[in-house]
Amino acid sequence: MQYKEIYRLKRVDNNDFPAIKELFWKVFKKRVSLQYLQNKYNTSHVGVNYICSIAYCGDIPVAFYGAIPQKFKNNKGELFVAHACDSYTLPNHQRKGLHNALAKFAYKIMKEYDMKYVYAFHSENTYRSTKKLGWKEHKNLQRFHIKVNTLPLGKVLNKLRWTNLYDVFFKQKVSQEAIEKLTSEHKEKYRLKFDNNFIDYKNSFKSHYCVEIDDCVFWLKIQAIIHVGMFYAPSAEALQKAMKKLKRKAFFLGITEFLFQVDADATMATQLKTITKPKESWLVGYLDFDPEIDLNDFIFTYSDLDTF
Known part of the structure; x- marks a missing residue:
């Protein structure tokens, strides 16, 4: 595939946040602080950090797929899920398969930590982009x-x-x-x-x-x-x-x-x-990694949202 020839995909670590901040500014023309990004993706409180992926073209950050691990529980136990929350690519690097490649890269990381599914509160853009990745629909x-x-x-x-x-x-x-x-x-x-x-x-x-x-x-x-x-x-x-x-x-x-x-x-x-x-x-969309998972067994709230 084309992206393999010119792009370097990697799991995000703490050194990548200046690049993520730069990418956010170039795509949205909005400023966000380095501290905000580091704190948002510092999910050490659940025991798992950085399940995101980033793509570089040379030394230039060109695309990012952000997700946050979350711990859900009921009266019988706890499990991990992933909340997909950010995805952006520089305009001149779009339509080259980067979004799908970064998403699948992140999904491998999620599976390593036995996350049961990845979900999102869909916008029109995320709804379209996840269709190609085989996502399913839950309810609004x-x-x-x-x-x-x-x-x-x-x-x-x-x-x-x-x-x-x-x-x-x-x-x-x-x-x-x-x-x-x-x-x-x-x-x-x-x-x-x-x-x-x-x-x-x-x-x-x-x-x-x-x-x-x-x-x-x-x-x-x-x-x-x-x-x-x-x-x-x-x-x-x-x-x-x-x-x-x-x-x-x-x-x-x-x-x-x-x-x-x-x-x-x-x-x-x-x-x-x-x-x-x-x-x-919002429509709740998801991709399950465990065939036994039924989202009817879950209750979602506004505070689950990454930006809440």
Whole structure:
């Protein structure tokens, strides 16, 4: 194949992050810090690091396939899966088989660590690119938008990067009691292992907050609007009451919307439907490495997303 003649493919290590940063800038014309990339792909908290692949043409980085190992658990045990999250190639190196080659290179690494499947929350681009790799379709998440009628000051703060202001109003520490509530449902199904190690990992490159209102718990991030990664409510009525109080906070902070993205089979979806109607969100696509795996045995949440 053509890519074998002029490209060098390798597993990413810590020395490749300046190249990944350079590649990100050339493809998207957006700046991202070296620290952000290193922290995002430093998944030592699950015991596996760097299941990504990168292609060089000479000394020039030309394509990258990014994936993150994740640990899912149920009441019987734990297993590894991979979340495919980034893929970009310089324009003049596209249509040469690099994406497929890098993906297959990464899949070999994943199999070495007994990862059961690789999955993604599909965009149009990823949906097209994975078809050639034999990916399958699971189902769509549901998204719920809850509006707040207030001045959009949150968008201004986000644009000016003054988001540290939220640290004054929301706590970042997640208590053990909050963790137990957030992981108390669907124990028979596999869910992303949510513990202090995972929380520390996420907070190494994004700011997250834990809000406890009465018996309800919300784990969220704020970027112009409030994105809720997961929540726990003992009942739909309790959720409705907690949301009224949470909306008051959002009103005074100039946050115009709450966004939830949840598995259609999750208790969260059932409870949110008592507040507003859902819209169709990302399709979960996957490639299984273990024929015994059934994604109906898994519950996905917004906080599984690499950028959450």
